[in-house]
Amino acid sequence: MHIEEQRFRHSPNAVSSEVLDEMVIYCPATSQALSLNESARAIWELCDGTRSVNDICAELARTVGGEPADLRGDVDAAISRLRDLGVLLPASS
Amino acid sequence: MGRNDFQEAYLCFERHCVAIRSESPEVFAFLNRFAGRMLSPERKGKKCGSLKIVANGEGWSLRDGEEDPRQVMRPQLATRILLHAAMKCVIRVRQDLLWLHAGAAAYGGRAVLLCAHSANGKSSTVSELLERGWSYLSDEIAPLDVIGGSVLPFPLNPHKRVNDGTTLEHDDALRLSKVAVDLDVNRVAAHAVRIAHIYFLSWAPEAVQLEAERCSPSRAVLELMANSLALDEGRRGEIGNMCLLMGRVPAMTLRFADPRDAAQHIREQMGAAVRDSTHALAHEHPTVAIQQA
Numbered sequence: 235m236h237i238e239e240q241r242f243r244h245s246p247n248a249v250s251s252e253v254l255d256e257m258v259i260y261c262p263a264t265s266q267a268l269s270l271n272e273s274a275r276a277i278w279e280l281c282d283g284t285r286s287v288n289d290i291c292a293e294l295a296r297t298v299g300g301e302p303a304d305l306r307g308d309v310d311a312a313i314s315r316l317r318d319l320g321v322l323l324p325a326s327s
Numbered sequence: 328m329g330r331n332d333f334q335e336a337y338l339c340f341e342r343h344c345v346a347i348r349s350e351s352p353e354v355f356a357f358l359n360r361f362a363g364r365m366l367s368p369e370r371k372g373k374k375c376g377s378l379k380i381v382a383n384g385e386g387w388s389l390r391d392g393e394e395d396p397r398q399v400m401r402p403q404l405a406t407r408i409l410l411h412a413a414m415k416c417v418i419r420v421r422q423d424l425l426w427l428h429a430g431a432a433a434y435g436g437r438a439v440l441l442c443a444h445s446a447n448g449k450s451s452t453v454s455e456l457l458e459r460g461w462s463y464l465s466d467e468i469a470p471l472d473v474i475g476g477s478v479l480p481f482p483l484n485p486h487k488r489v490n491d492g493t494t495l496e497h498d499d500a501l502r503l504s505k506v507a508v509d510l511d512v513n514r515v516a517a518h519a520v521r522i523a524h525i526y527f528l529s530w531a532p533e534a535v536q537l538e539a540e541r542c543s544p545s546r547a548v549l550e551l552m553a554n555s556l557a558l559d560e561g562r563r564g565e566i567g568n569m570c571l572l573m574g575r576v577p578a579m580t581l582r583f584a585d586p587r588d589a590a591q592h593i594r595e596q597m598g599a600a601v602r603d604s605t606h607a608l609a610h611e612h613p614t615v616a617i618q619q620a
Binding site: 249251252253254256257258260262265267268269270271 | 543544545546548549552562563566567569570571573574
């Protein structure tokens with residue numbers, strides 16, 4: 235499967251908490267945490283296991299304006315960080 | 328040695344206390360030096376732990392409940408380990424509070440929380456604020472009531488690192504010895520104080536001037552987590568509490584070479600906050616002003 239067709243879901247172990255427009259995600263397994271700004275938080279929330287990376291880019295483009303392709307780098311980077319933290323998993327796993 | 332040879336004192340926090348037993352007056356002399364304001368010869372409140380220190384020819388050994396004793400050679404280090412063990416007992420029974428490695432001081436009924444890793448100016452900044460007439464809450468351990476948005480007094484005796492004027496690299500500061508800070512007993516806060524600002528301190532000897540930067544709420548939560556004293560089982564719950572707190576209290580990072588600059592900045596910010604609240608009060612309650620007139 236091409237990377238743009240991949241789908242991701244939240245790890246059941248992830249602890250997330252809102253703080254104003256931002257969010258903090260904590261992974262108990264690694265004792266690491268990440269702060270998400272408004273954009274990163276939107277990407278996290280769109281990773282619901284049903285949307286592909288392409289879908290997420292398109293959804294964000296509708297919300298914030300611009301072309302989906304222009305958002306691809308930011309989406310990939312955010313997903314990569316969240317996967318490294320262990321709080322985002324491939325939907326198929 | 329018989330049971331009656333042991334003396335007992337209690338480290339007290341709010342409605343709990345930890346019993347500390349030793350047969351050595353030297354142990355209590357050391358404890359008094361670090362935690363005199365929190366020690367009582369009588370039990371106050373519910374006992375939540377029991378610690379025993381035995382002094383022998385090889386040094387001191389600490390027994391925590393039924394655990395095997397830990398051998399510690401130097402009394403000063405043993406005292407700190409003892410205090411940390413006592414603190415863990417208190418944290419275990421007060422998981423409703425957020426426990427941070429932080430200093431806290433108050434002025435005009437509002438408190439600032441100063442978070443930093445060791446040797447980053449926490450105690451020195453608290454000391455500078457005390458010299459400017461502020462009240463003392465803590466210079467190392469700060470228990471926070473998140474619902475009330477306040478910090479409770481945890482008045483271990485304040486100490487700060489002293490430098491003889493030698494130019495230091497950052498890592499050198501950890502090797503500086505600590506000295507007690509003179510503290511007027513009337514300047515120790517007796518009750519919880521509402522938190523007005525949270526500062527994350529960074530001592531940087533190379534800094535030319537103080538650098539103050541607004542800290543985003545989510546980043547502030549990460550900083551709080553890095554300074555948390557929570558036991559592992561309390562980790563999950565504390566994140567929600569930290570987010571709740573940081574949604575209400577502004578946070579800044581301060582980078583400085585001289586703690587006097589940090590204290591001056593904090594004082595100015597607090598002055599502005601007090602002025603703003605007075606102004607807001609006047610507008611929120613105009614009828615009170617009319618009646619008084």
